[in-house]
Amino acid sequence: MADRFSLGLDVGASAAKAVLLEGEVVRARSIQRSGADFAAAATACRDDIVTKAGLATGDIEHVVTTGYGRRSVPFATSAVTEITCHARGCYAGFPRAITIVDIGGQDNKVIVVEASGDRRNFKMNRKCAAGTGAFLEEIANSLDTPLSSLNGLAAQATGDVKLGSFCTVFAKTELLKLIAEGTPLPEIVKAAFRSVVMRIVEMDPLEGDIVMTGGVVAYNPVIVDLVSEALGRKVLVPDHPQCTGALGAALIGQDR
Amino acid sequence: MADAKKSEIRKIAASKTMRKLMADHFYELDRAVKEGHPKVAWCTSVGPAELLRAMGFLVYFPENHGAMLGATRMATETIPAANAIGYSPDICSYLTSDIGAFLQKRTPLRDAYKGIEAIPEPDVLVFNTNQCREVQDWLAWYGRRWSKPVLGVECYKGVGEVTDVHVAGIAGQFEAMVPALEEVSGQKLDIDRLRETVRLSRECSDLWKEVLETAATRPSPITFFDSTIHMAPAVVMRGTQTAIDYYRELLAELKARIDDKVAAVEGERLRLYWEGMPIWGRLRDLAMLFLELRTCLVASTYANSWVFTALDGDDPFRSMARAYTELFIVRSDPHKEKYLEEMVKTFSVDGIVFHDSKTCPANTNCRYGMAQRLQERLGVPSITIAGDLNDLRCYSDEQAKTQIEAFVEQLA
Numbered sequence A: 001m002a003d004r005f006s007l008g009l010d011v012g013a014s015a016a017k018a019v020l021l022e023g024e025v026v027r028a029r030s031i032q033r034s035g036a037d038f039a040a041a042a043t044a045c046r047d048d049i050v051t052k053a054g055l056a057t058g059d060i061e062h063v064v065t066t067g068y069g070r071r072s073v074p075f076a077t078s079a080v081t082e083i084t085c086h087a088r089g090c091y092a093g094f095p096r097a098i099t100i101v102d103i104g105g106q107d108n109k110v111i112v113v114e115a116s117g118d119r120r121n122f123k124m125n126r127k128c129a130a131g132t133g134a135f136l137e138e139i140a141n142s143l144d145t146p147l148s149s150l151n152g153l154a155a156q157a158t159g160d161v162k163l164g165s166f167c168t169v170f171a172k173t174e175l176l177k178l179i180a181e182g183t184p185l186p187e188i189v190k191a192a193f194r195s196v197v198m199r200i201v202e203m204d205p206l207e208g209d210i211v212m213t214g215g216v217v218a219y220n221p222v223i224v225d226l227v228s229e230a231l232g233r234k235v236l237v238p239d240h241p242q243c244t245g246a247l248g249a250a251l252i253g254q255d256r
Numbered sequence B: 001m002a003d004a005k006k007s008e009i010r011k012i013a014a015s016k017t018m019r020k021l022m023a024d025h026f027y028e029l030d031r032a033v034k035e036g037h038p039k040v041a042w043c044t045s046v047g048p049a050e051l052l053r054a055m056g057f058l059v060y061f062p063e064n065h066g067a068m069l070g071a072t073r074m075a076t077e078t079i080p081a082a083n084a085i086g087y088s089p090d091i092c093s094y095l096t097s098d099i100g101a102f103l104q105k106r107t108p109l110r111d112a113y114k115g116i117e118a119i120p121e122p123d124v125l126v127f128n129t130n131q132c133r134e135v136q137d138w139l140a141w142y143g144r145r146w147s148k149p150v151l152g153v154e155c156y157k158g159v160g161e162v163t164d165v166h167v168a169g170i171a172g173q174f175e176a177m178v179p180a181l182e183e184v185s186g187q188k189l190d191i192d193r194l195r196e197t198v199r200l201s202r203e204c205s206d207l208w209k210e211v212l213e214t215a216a217t218r219p220s221p222i223t224f225f226d227s228t229i230h231m232a233p234a235v236v237m238r239g240t241q242t243a244i245d246y247y248r249e250l251l252a253e254l255k256a257r258i259d260d261k262v263a264a265v266e267g268e269r270l271r272l273y274w275e276g277m278p279i280w281g282r283l284r285d286l287a288m289l290f291l292e293l294r295t296c297l298v299a300s301t302y303a304n305s306w307v308f309t310a311l312d313g314d315d316p317f318r319s320m321a322r323a324y325t326e327l328f329i330v331r332s333d334p335h336k337e338k339y340l341e342e343m344v345k346t347f348s349v350d351g352i353v354f355h356d357s358k359t360c361p362a363n364t365n366c367r368y369g370m371a372q373r374l375q376e377r378l379g380v381p382s383i384t385i386a387g388d389l390n391d392l393r394c395y396s397d398e399q400a401k402t403q404i405e406a407f408v409e410q411l412a
């Protein structure tokens, strides 16, 4: 039966993520860079998914989109915000009262979910790049270092260098100062990670069980360690932290 | 997701009358400046308009012009000119967009009203700092520019209970203004005329309140977006019979909607409260978004700011002092929270949208934990939208839209 398949597509600012559900079971996942064309990235994700699952596109009855590009996908059957989808996707993995911290490419979100799975409230970071994936991209650029190497570098740091300023531009000026002082690269990267963590802990009291999601978390586990350290308890991370929004969307598709 | 089927904003028939009244208002001011009489007074939106009117002035409200700059999105182009002369992008964007427009010799009045080339040059400028300190700086700039007297009232802040001490303090300042105003107007204050003006203003206020209260009905016949438009006569024409006649017409139309069960938002399923300044340049977009989400913004602190129930023609100075000090914006947080609690009950509100307006701290009430306290005490959830009244550089359409949609998904 075709409608057993539900596809969740999280079309974010930097990547499109897809999860295909067959009943309760995840049949396939896909992650593609989104760039300027959301529809193309979504299509690439879907095509990759159907190939992996050995299906035809017509086999998928529900396509629920989420993320910034959620309204740009012509084959979507419905669209739901990423806040609702992350809540649903995370609750599926951790069915209890949780506070979700999602670090995205362009914004951060804190979503408080009750033990029943209902959402109590949510917050988005303010309108700047501080603390987001975009901030780390800026830092990687300034340091002339590939984004993918940041986690490995931060893991080598042993000191406690910090960046004091709130603003991405000011933080970059601070970086220049650290470079000029000869601060080792791993210490500088870890300082940038600490800055991300500061932007997160000042968003919310972060009570109870914390679940972290998003691409930044997927590629930079050191950030999760730093949040755990800041909160004094272990932070939870789902198996595919970048795909919880897409999973939530697929689950919502199943309800429809 | 917003409903794919496009809905239409339901038009209010009285708008036609209002457009004519507003045109008359601006043409009358323009004529007065060109002919040299009557004298023109600028007044802040919750300043002592009744006193000025009773002394024969035509009254112009720069904030009304600020809102027009915002709504036409001209503000985003004019703000930088004020920033460049030292008026920071962090201060009131009514002020910066208005002064910037003046420096660039622009005004939305020119596009809206053929023959009007500029804002009306005042003979006197009068402020009340009950709303904020910015109004004083704003009027002072024009006062220097045109070498015209700037008079004002220094108001109390964070007022809990409004006491006789407050009332006496403000009433005394109003009275002390009279000789200077008489000098400009060339007429003596006629106390009976002031009494009558205050009485008319009160009647206007009562009708405006009744208009806003029609939204307590389910479904509501009016939205916050309608009220931001239809409040104009309560701001610029209070104290005149014209404003009263207008609100009678509007009220009759809304009552007819109630009788016929006509909803401002077709299929209304959620009712929200807007706390903070409007985002003037995005009123239409937001109105459409809420319409598609079948969510009605039923009430707001903003539109209620022109309800002055204390006005009393028998005691004009003291009642004006009380009315202009009783305003939400002047009050302490505990008072504001009590007020919001009442609003939530009266209008059966499901949630609150706080607008954190970058350049208007005075009308931004979510920066000291109020949203959290209200959620804890009343169980009313809320969201906070980062934006601004006029400076769209401080606003992200996408982020606001996502937050609003997510809030509706949460509540629905």
Ligand code: SF4
Pocket: B063, B092, B093, B094, B095, B131, B132, B133, B134, B135, B277, B359, B360, B361, B362, B363, B389
């Ligand atoms: S209350 Fe806010 S918007 Fe109004 S004049 Fe003052 S700062 Fe500007």
